[in-house]
Structure formats: C-alpha cells, structure tokens
Amino acid sequence: MDALTEVLKSVQLQCVVHCRADLSAPWGIEIDRVNRSEFHVIVQGSCWLEVEDRKEPILLVGGDFVVLSKGTTHRLRDALESPIVRLKDLRADSSCQGQMRVQYGGGGTRATVLCGNASFENHQMNPLLPALPSLILIRGKDGKAVEWLDLTLKAIAWETADDRPGSEMMIAYLSNILFIQAIRAYVASFKQDDAGWLRALRDPQLSVVLTLIHQSPEKNWTVDSLAKQVNLSRSTFAARFKEQVGEAPLQYLTQWRMYRASRLLRSTDLPLVAIAEQVGYQSEAAFSKAFKRQNRQSPGEYRKSKH
Known part of the structure; x- marks a missing residue:
C-alpha cells in the first residue's frame, strides 16, 4: 500500500455531490465558508469563480474541475455583475426538483454545475489538508473534461440527472473517486520549488x-x-527528505505517529500503554510527553475532549 492510500484511509475521506445546479443567465450563487473542502465541476456552459482573498476572478468553462480545499467562501456566476443568492437557500427552496436538483436563473444562456464537498475525520489534525493548496484547478480540453476524469464525471452526471434507487450511495463512491483524482492530478503537476510530502511521492x-x-x-x-x-x-537521504518534504525525517515520523495516536484515542478504548506501543514508544510516559508537546494536552485530556 502506498503512502497516499495509507493517508486517505486514515483521514476517513467522505465526499458527496450535494447538488446538480441547472442554471440560466443571469444567475449567481454564493457558497458559504465551511469546515470542509468544496468542489465544482462545470458540466456545460461557463461561469466566473470569485474566491475570498483572491483579487482576480477565474473563468471556468465546460470540463473544468475546481477544488477549494480549505472551504473558503466563494461565488459562481455567469457574469460579474449578475445578482447573487446563497446556494443553501436555493437548496432549501421547495420549488427545486428533488434533493439533488437545483434550477435557477433568468432563462438565458444555460450552464450546469455539479457542486460537492469532501470532509475528513479530525479535520484539524489530519495530514492531508495542510499539504493541499487552497485551490486546485484542473482544466478541461475543448469544453470537455480531460480523458482520465471524463468517465467519472459522466457517471456522476447520469446519477444526478434523475432520482434513481441507490443513487445516493453511487454518488458518494463516485465523489470519493473524483476527489482522489484531483489530488493525483495535483501531485503530477508539482513544480520544482514546491515542497511537501505529496511532492515527495x-x-x-x-x-x-x-x-x-x-x-x-x-x-x-x-x-x-x-x-x-x-x-x-x-x-544524502536526510538532505533530500528535508528539501522535498519540508521537514526532517524524524520530525515527519513524529507528526505521523501523533496523528495515528489521536485517531486511536478517538476511535478505540485501548489503554494508553497499548497506543504507545502501536505508534512506536517504549513507555506510556514517553508517549504522553511527546503527545502533549505536539498537541498541548495529554492523551487522556484529548480522549475526554473527543468523547
């Protein structure tokens, strides 16, 4: 099992496409800041993406796939002067057709956007989010998604087009695949001066x-x-690891041990001595000292706060 697979298993990735938005100009939607990653696929048409803390809007066209890994407040609209409504209000509107479908706009040029999110167990401590940029943009080609992405998008679009038995489960599985594909594409696009454990893969x-x-x-x-x-x-190893990962090997090892320990503290009733052994410490005292140094609370205090 490779390192990325191990991390994805440990963070308990859960993705879902929460709506298919069928839009017609003029239209504009705002997605609130959330404690999750958000993603959008432009199935057809085009729109502008405006992201909080980014000065310039980004033009998205059919086939484009964008991930906002930090869940930042952002807007999608057909034109920069179009009025804005909140997506959560649209989804709550009884006139929308079904849980997965949103229809909105003034009847002009049409666009279809799949909107989804990705959540992680222990959002604050997981090792994946800090390694991702705030925005990942995967451009389509000639109005279509790149080939490796196209089949997944077609399957999601088909599942969200109508309410079918089992569609919710299918969409959840496909959404996980979609998000993992975005991470793999990001890893493949690393520049020479980027650093982080994902680059080191x-x-x-x-x-x-x-x-x-x-x-x-x-x-x-x-x-x-x-x-x-x-x-x-x-x-040679120590220098290369530090250059590409951005931290020393044993520092990285300690952080991973503490993450694994935090997961065991939350999800099991194992005694501290057993958890210490599973993450590489010879004694409960040594483990507790390392955990408190990393997390500013003892393992026992951490466990109580998460139950």
Whole structure:
C-alpha cells in the first residue's frame, strides 16, 4: 500500500455531490465558508469563480474541475455583475426538483454545475489538508473534461440527472473517486520549488520511505535505518527528505505517529500503554510527553475532549 492510500484511509475521506445546479443567465450563487473542502465541476456552459482573498476572478468553462480545499467562501456566476443568492437557500427552496436538483436563473444562456464537498475525520489534525493548496484547478480540453476524469464525471452526471434507487450511495463512491483524482492530478503537476510530502511521492526512493513510515510507525526508525531502506547515505537521504518534504525525517515520523495516536484515542478504548506501543514508544510516559508537546494536552485530556 502506498503512502497516499495509507493517508486517505486514515483521514476517513467522505465526499458527496450535494447538488446538480441547472442554471440560466443571469444567475449567481454564493457558497458559504465551511469546515470542509468544496468542489465544482462545470458540466456545460461557463461561469466566473470569485474566491475570498483572491483579487482576480477565474473563468471556468465546460470540463473544468475546481477544488477549494480549505472551504473558503466563494461565488459562481455567469457574469460579474449578475445578482447573487446563497446556494443553501436555493437548496432549501421547495420549488427545486428533488434533493439533488437545483434550477435557477433568468432563462438565458444555460450552464450546469455539479457542486460537492469532501470532509475528513479530525479535520484539524489530519495530514492531508495542510499539504493541499487552497485551490486546485484542473482544466478541461475543448469544453470537455480531460480523458482520465471524463468517465467519472459522466457517471456522476447520469446519477444526478434523475432520482434513481441507490443513487445516493453511487454518488458518494463516485465523489470519493473524483476527489482522489484531483489530488493525483495535483501531485503530477508539482513544480520544482514546491515542497511537501505529496511532492515527495514522485521521488521513487522517498515514496518508499514515506510508505514505510505510514504503514509501520511503531518500528524504531532512525535516519540511518530509513536511508538504508533505499540505499542512500545518511546525509544524502536526510538532505533530500528535508528539501522535498519540508521537514526532517524524524520530525515527519513524529507528526505521523501523533496523528495515528489521536485517531486511536478517538476511535478505540485501548489503554494508553497499548497506543504507545502501536505508534512506536517504549513507555506510556514517553508517549504522553511527546503527545502533549505536539498537541498541548495529554492523551487522556484529548480522549475526554473527543468523547
């Protein structure tokens, strides 16, 4: 299992397309800031995207796929002067056709947009969100989604076009695929000066090391032992890891251990000594000290606050 798969399993990714918006000019919708990632697919037509804290609007056209990983307040509209309504108000309107369908606008040029979100277990501590930019934009080609994305989008569009038995479950699975595809596309587009563990997945040797750390945090890893796993000298490995991931190997290992520990504290009743062993600490005291240093509260206090 690779490092990205391990992280995606651990963060309990849950995605859903919450509506298919059939729009006609003039139209404009505002999506409030949320504690989730938001994403939109322009199925047909075009629109402007305005994002809080970004000066310039972005023109989106058919086939474009945009992810706002931090859940920032944003607007979609056919023209920059078109009036705005909140999406949550449109979805609550009894005149909309079904839970998945929104129809809105003045009857002019048409556009169709799929709107969805992605949530994660333990939003504040999970390692995926900090590694993502606030906006990921995957451009289509000639008004259509890129080939690797097209089949998923067609399946979602078909499921959201009508209310079918089992459609909610199908859309949830397809939405997860959609979001993971966006992350993979982002990883493939890294520039030379980008840093972070996602970028390091493109390095064959560092990818092996990250997978080892993610799968087996309980092992007594050292810089030397990790370097030997990929046939690199200690100094070469440490320098490359720091350059590409943005932090030292053992610092990254500690953060992953603490994330795994926080998940065990929330989701199980295991005693602290057992959790300590599972994340690589020889004693409960050593684990508690490391956890408190990282999270500013003891494991016991953290567990109580999450129950």
